[in-house]
């Protein structure tokens with residue numbers, strides 16, 4: 330090996346060597362007949378099992394109202410796995426070894442005997458850890474959280490005072506409330522019989538590989554972090570676009586809208602990771618402390634600010650991939666005069682030292698031209714001399730794009746000379762693609778999240794104060810919308826990049842949206 334090769338030698342540093350091993354445990358899924366179990370949870374557990382990441386002893390219990398026995402449930406899940414597995418074909422030998430760990434417990438969430446039955450099942454496993462280390466996954470409607478937690482407590486299955494030799498944890502799915510008040514109510518119901526440290530609130534975006542990479546990217550490189558502030562950055566754009574419309578989820582969407590479904594959780598989480606201060610360590614609490622601080626620094630929006638800085642949108646019928654897509658108001662279970670937003674865009678300011686005066690533009694929507702999530706850090710323009718003086722706005726400002734999905738990666742855009750005798754300048758891109766560098770490997774977010782919850786690491790889960798802060802931001806926006814119907818400038822055709830009003834929002838400050846370009 331020559332000297333240069335040695336210098337370039339790549340060493341990998343494993344940070345999670347000392348992490349807690351996953352102890353034998355039972356996972357109890359409440360609401361096991363639902364879509365989430367079949368589509369996400371069981372495929373994720375199957376893949377963890379195939380990768381030998383589950384503990385040596387484990388059991389998975391589906392708790393739901395419908396009558397069925399273990400083998401019927403296993404058959405159903407097997408069929409679902411064939412449909413939803415991220416790897417195909419399903420490995421029959423792995424499934425045969427995995428399936429005997431699946432059990433079904435029929436019962437009503439409000440009935441004491443059902444929990445007795447659950448306890449007997451746990452006891453029948455004949456192992457103390459399987460009986461007492463319990464991960465309760467509440468894939469139910471939030472209105473049932475309180476009941477389930479109370480019943481678990483009464484049945485002696487959930488203990489506030491954790492014994493050193495065992496643990497019980499609650500994993501809860503979104504929607505976590507529909508406003509600040511209901512979120513507080515849910516939080517107090519959950520923490521009546523469990524400590525906050527036993528509660529794991531899911532935001533599946535935090536389980537995505539590239540979302541986790543934001544922290545590593547920022548804090549393991551010196552060149553970017555030096556520039557990560559108001560001195561170098563003009564503005565930040567965060568786009569989470571989806572090609573799909575609301576489809577069969579019209580009923581839910583009428584209650585949620587884009588602001589509750591996507592902004593309250595996924596967009597704010599991405600923003601927090603992009604903009605937060607360095608935590609004092611990589612442990613869960615310091616990281617979550619910084620995220621909360623960041624969310625709290627978002628400048629509060631008055632009703633007048635909402636009118637100026639927030640845009641709603643709703644799609645009408647249009648073409649996507651040469652197919653006519655219905656408008657939102659024609660989707661099932663949607664009111665024909667609904668004003669619910671399927672798109673939201675806004676300009677936010679952070680009142681802190683680092684970001685003072687830097688606008689953050691966030692947007693998300695359904696029935697857009699493509700599904701892509703990315704963060705674009707747009708740097709300031711050069712001084713208006715030399716090339717800028719000659720080219721004016723045609724001289725592109727530098728940009729760094731973190732592509733969260735698809736084609737995960739990072740690209741840096743800067744200007745270069747077009748080869749030749751004439752003097753021409755144009756943007757060029759330096760591109761890092763995960764797939765090219767590491768090979769295609771896209772674990773489902775739920776695989777990571779389930780494993781972390783079993784290991785008791787809360788870093789990737791949302792803390793109580795985090796969820797409440799996020800809701801208070803959403804509440805102030807919704808207050809600004811109260812009683813106001815959508816205007817013409819807020820409708821957009823399916824298959825376009827959102828309403829005109831969203832372009833106007835950026836145009837106020839001479840900015841433009843940069844649409845994701847995942848193939849680049």
Ligand code: BG6
Nearest residue numbers: 503533534571590591595702734
């Ligand atoms: C969910 C929303 O939380 O996230 C859905 O409820 C949305 O409406 C989904 O489609 C998007 O997730 P992903 O992983 O496909 O970007």
